[in-house]
Amino acid sequence: MTALEGESIRLRPLASRDYPTVHAWYQDPELVAPFDRYAPDTFDEFVRSMEVAADDPASLAPRFGIEEKSSGVLVGAVGHYVPHPVLEYLEVWYLLGDRERRGRGYGREAVRLLVDYLFATRSIERVGATVDVENAASNHLIAGLGFHVDGTLRSALFHHGRWHDVYAYGITRPEWSARPPRA
Numbered sequence: 081m082t083a084l085e086g087e088s089i090r091l092r093p094l095a096s097r098d099y100p101t102v103h104a105w106y107q108d109p110e111l112v113a114p115f116d117r118y119a120p121d122t123f124d125e126f127v128r129s130m131e132v133a134a135d136d137p138a139s140l141a142p143r144f145g146i147e148e149k150s151s152g153v154l155v156g157a158v159g160h161y162v163p164h165p166v167l168e169y170l171e172v173w174y175l176l177g178d179r180e181r182r183g184r185g186y187g188r189e190a191v192r193l194l195v196d197y198l199f200a201t202r203s204i205e206r207v208g209a210t211v212d213v214e215n216a217a218s219n220h221l222i223a224g225l226g227f228h229v230d231g232t233l234r235s236a237l238f239h240h241g242r243w244h245d246v247y248a249y250g251i252t253r254p255e256w257s258a259r260p261p262r263a
């Protein structure tokens with residue numbers, strides 16, 4: 081799989097040399113919260129999940145690393161997965177593990193590249209994202225890309241000792257094609 085080139089970042093496959101960095105991000109409670117279903121406890125579990133991800137469309141393991149083009153530093157990761165056994169669409173997720181580099185537009189650019197790639201390579205009509213209603217940064221990012229809230233999944237995610245409501249976002253292929261180029 082080749083890299084997907086953006087202006088400030090590129091999405092590239094993760095290599096084993098990246099694994100310690102990415103695994104360390106999953107030890108951060110703030111980062112783990114949105115990914116409670118995918119929080120490998122040990123480094124070995126993380127490596128195993130990466131090894132089988134290519135053959136598992138439902139895997140929550142990272143699919144691409146986010147690399148800052150100016151420095152070559154790995155700053156985050158994105159993923160996509162089949163969320164439902166019957167419905168035919170993909171969900172995306174995203175994280176900027178390098179907190180110092182948040183707020184520079186990297187997350188937004190990474191998700192834009194990922195959704196472009198999915199609509200270009202898969203015969204799907206919808207891409208979704210599920211976001212904790214309290215996750216301001218993620219809600220801002222995904223809504224800014226033109227995703228719509230299709231509904232609220234009440235008490236769908238457990239973290240930090242309680243159940244959280246989650247917005248189910250989606251965007252269709254025609255909506256994605258019609259959005260302004262920089263959105």
Ligand SMILES: CC(C)(COP(=O)(O)OP(=O)(O)OC[C@H]1O[C@@H](n2cnc3c(N)ncnc32)[C@H](O)[C@@H]1OP(=O)(O)O)[C@@H](O)C(=O)NCCC(=O)NCCS
Pocket residue numbers: 110111114173174175176177181182183184185186187188189210211212215216217218220221224
């Ligand atoms: C969500 C996340 C990926 C955003 O990454 P980022 O690179 O900082 O985001 P960007 O710089 O591309 O910002 C995208 C938009 O969100 C806004 N934003 C960023 N952080 C914000 C915050 N804390 N509160 C409100 N808005 C915020 C930006 O202003 C920008 O809006 P704009 O396009 O109108 O200017 C990052 O905060 C993160 O990794 N969070 C933890 C993991 C997570 O929650 N992932 C999502 C799971 S659903």
